[in-house]
Amino acid sequence: MLTREQKKKFNAILEELGSTLDISQTEFDAAVQSYQAVGKHLSDGNSSLSPYDPEILPQGSFLLGTTIKPINKTDDLDIDLVVQLKGKPVSWTQAILKQKVGDQIKSHKTYKELLVSPDGTRCWTLRYRDNAEFGRYHMDILPAIVDSGYRLILEKAFSDTEISGLDRLAIRITDKSRLDFATEQNHQTWLKSNPFGYAKWFFTRATIGATKSFSLRESIKPVPIFQKDKLPLQRVVQILKRHRDMMFSSRPDKDDKPISIIITTLASKAYNGEADIIEALQNVVQTMHEHIEEYHPVSGKKMKWVGNPVNTGENFADKWISHPKRQSNFFEWLEQVKKDLSKATSISDNKLIMESLEKPFGKDAIQKAFANLDNRILLSSTSTLSASTSKGLATELPTKLPQTKREGFQ
Numbered sequence: 001m002l003t004r005e006q007k008k009k010f011n012a013i014l015e016e017l018g019s020t021l022d023i024s025q026t027e028f029d030a031a032v033q034s035y036q037a038v039g040k041h042l043s044d045g046n047s048s049l050s051p052y053d054p055e056i057l058p059q060g061s062f063l064l065g066t067t068i069k070p071i072n073k074t075d076d077l078d079i080d081l082v083v084q085l086k087g088k089p090v091s092w093t094q095a096i097l098k099q100k101v102g103d104q105i106k107s108h109k110t111y112k113e114l115l116v117s118p119d120g121t122r123c124w125t126l127r128y129r130d131n132a133e134f135g136r137y138h139m140d141i142l143p144a145i146v147d148s149g150y151r152l153i154l155e156k157a158f159s160d161t162e163i164s165g166l167d168r169l170a171i172r173i174t175d176k177s178r179l180d181f182a183t184e185q186n187h188q189t190w191l192k193s194n195p196f197g198y199a200k201w202f203f204t205r206a207t208i209g210a211t212k213s214f215s216l217r218e219s220i221k222p223v224p225i226f227q228k229d230k231l232p233l234q235r236v237v238q239i240l241k242r243h244r245d246m247m248f249s250s251r252p253d254k255d256d257k258p259i260s261i262i263i264t265t266l267a268s269k270a271y272n273g274e275a276d277i278i279e280a281l282q283n284v285v286q287t288m289h290e291h292i293e294e295y296h297p298v299s300g301k302k303m304k305w306v307g308n309p310v311n312t313g314e315n316f317a318d319k320w321i322s323h324p325k326r327q328s329n330f331f332e333w334l335e336q337v338k339k340d341l342s343k344a345t346s347i348s349d350n351k352l353i354m355e356s357l358e359k360p361f362g363k364d365a366i367q368k369a370f371a372n373l374d375n376r377i378l379l380s381s382t383s384t385l386s387a388s389t390s391k392g393l394a395t396e397l398p399t400k401l402p403q404t405k406r407e408g409f410q
Contacts, residue, residue: 002278002345010278010345013353016369017361018235018277021068021242023077025226031062031079032223034128035139038111042083047104052085055151056141059195061260063219064202065227066237071245071362076127077137082195084144084171094174094190095182098124101143121176144171145187154196158216163204166197166310196220197310202264206233208273232280233271237264239281243337243360248329256325258333262306262316266291269309278345285337292317336360 002010023031039056042049060080061067070077083101092100102124106112116125116138123140153168172190175181184190203216210231218225230238240263248257266288274280293305297312304327308314320327340360347353350370357366 006345006348007276007278009350011276012373013357013369014235014239014277014281016373017242017357017365018230018238020365020369020372021238022228022230023067023069025228027077028226031077031137031139035079035081036223038105038126038139038141039083041108041111042101042104044104047107048100049085049104052087054083054085056081056083057196057220058082058224059142059199061264063195063199063224064237064264065219065230065234066241066260066264068238068241068245071249073136075136079137079139080142080195081139082142082144082171084146084150086146086148086150088145088187091185093182093185094178094180095176097143097145098174098176101141105141122174142173142193144173144193145190146171154220155217157196157200158220161204163201166194166200169197169200170194170311171196192311194308194310198308201309202233202268205268205271206231208271209275210273232274232277233268235277236271236280236284237267239277239361240267240284240337242362242365243340244333246360246362247333247336253325253329256323256329258326258330259316262330265306265309265316282341282345285334285341289331289334 035056035058039054041047042054042056044050047054057063058080059082060078062079062081067077085097088097098119102115102119105115105124105126111126114126114128116127119125120140123142125138125140127138129136150171157166157169170192171194172187173193175191178191180189199219200216203219219227241260244258244263248254251257267284269291270284270288271280272283274283291306293307294302296303296305296315297307303315304317304320305315306317308316317327320330337360340356344353344356347356354366354370
């Protein structure tokens with residue numbers, strides 16, 4: 001059991017680590033500017049998509065505020081996007097919609113050169129490489145159909161505190177793996193996805209007992225506001241994802257590492273409104289496994305089940321059946337997180353704490369976090385840390401930590 005002062009110390013360390021893993025506002029703005037430019041091109045008046053008011057919006061970690069920088073400079077930052085059309089011609093199938101979006105992208109010389117070929121099962125991918133200041137990133141653009149009035153429903157859902165009725169936020173998407181991809185014209189029978197319903201559920205969990213101000217409506221604007229101050233659950237997810245990336249970065253089975261949606265979902269279910277990151281992290285890693293069901297909720301068939309909270313029929317762990325290594329790797333990773341966290345929190349000396357965190361979270365990231373924390377204590381008379389915590393950290397930390405290079409999209 002950590003003392004009050006230890007909790008303050010580790011909360012400060014983890015907050016700095018999370019900040020270090022975050023993309024900067026400059027990088028965030030660059031990504032938004034890039035996908036907004038693509039959205040503008042898709043809705044161009046000469047486009048066959050134009051009559052259906054295509055709107056491009058972020059989904060996934062970029063929407064949830066849980067994006068982290070890649071470990072290696074040669075790796076891409078992933079930006080998941082939805083381009084949603086308000087209706088379609090009756091004759092359009094998934095295949096036609098997918099191709100129409102692709103054709104419009106290709107009609108722009110720059111985007112044609114950035115386009116990854118062949119296209120994915122569900123998305124078109126644009127790969128950005130030339131901007132040295134903002135680094136390497138790619139955008140996965142998912143074509144989708146929504147019905148009339150969807151934007152009003154979305155804004156209302158993100159304006160109130162109700163968590164019911166999130167199924168109304170579902171969209172219909174294209175998927176080449178489906179047998180009806182080239183034939184089905186009724187979009188109501190297409191594959192359903194609910195990234196915005198999931199986001200509403202996630203933020204509802206993240207704001208339990210929240211002391212930081214947070215606007216749900218801002219998160220679904222076509223040009224969202226950069227969120228610098230993260231909620232504890234957002235930081236926990238970022239920290240867990242970083243640990244996962246470090247653990248599997250050089251392993252031959254890295255393609256079978258725990259996927260982000262499972263980590264995010266289980267962490268959100270386990271989160272209990274803790275105001276401090278360290279308390280939230282400790283609770284989550286100790287209890288997240290309890291939210292993995294052992295049976296299919298409908299058929300009763302014995303299997304591991306990580307249910308989508310906004311689509312009860314979807315199992316995020318469905319690939320664990322055909323890829324059992326993914327299941328064993330998840331539990332191996334979870335045990336390693338527990339061990340690494342337990343080891344770090346059992347140490348009182350900050351230099352040794354720093355060293356214990358370097359392997360699980362990356363030497364550069366940890367040294368930068370401690371350097372930032374040390375500078376805050378030594379140089380700022382208005383440090384957000386309490387006086388007692390600041391004194392303890394300042395006296396224990398080395399007077400000069402190794403300097404790290406500025407991290408971009410790593």
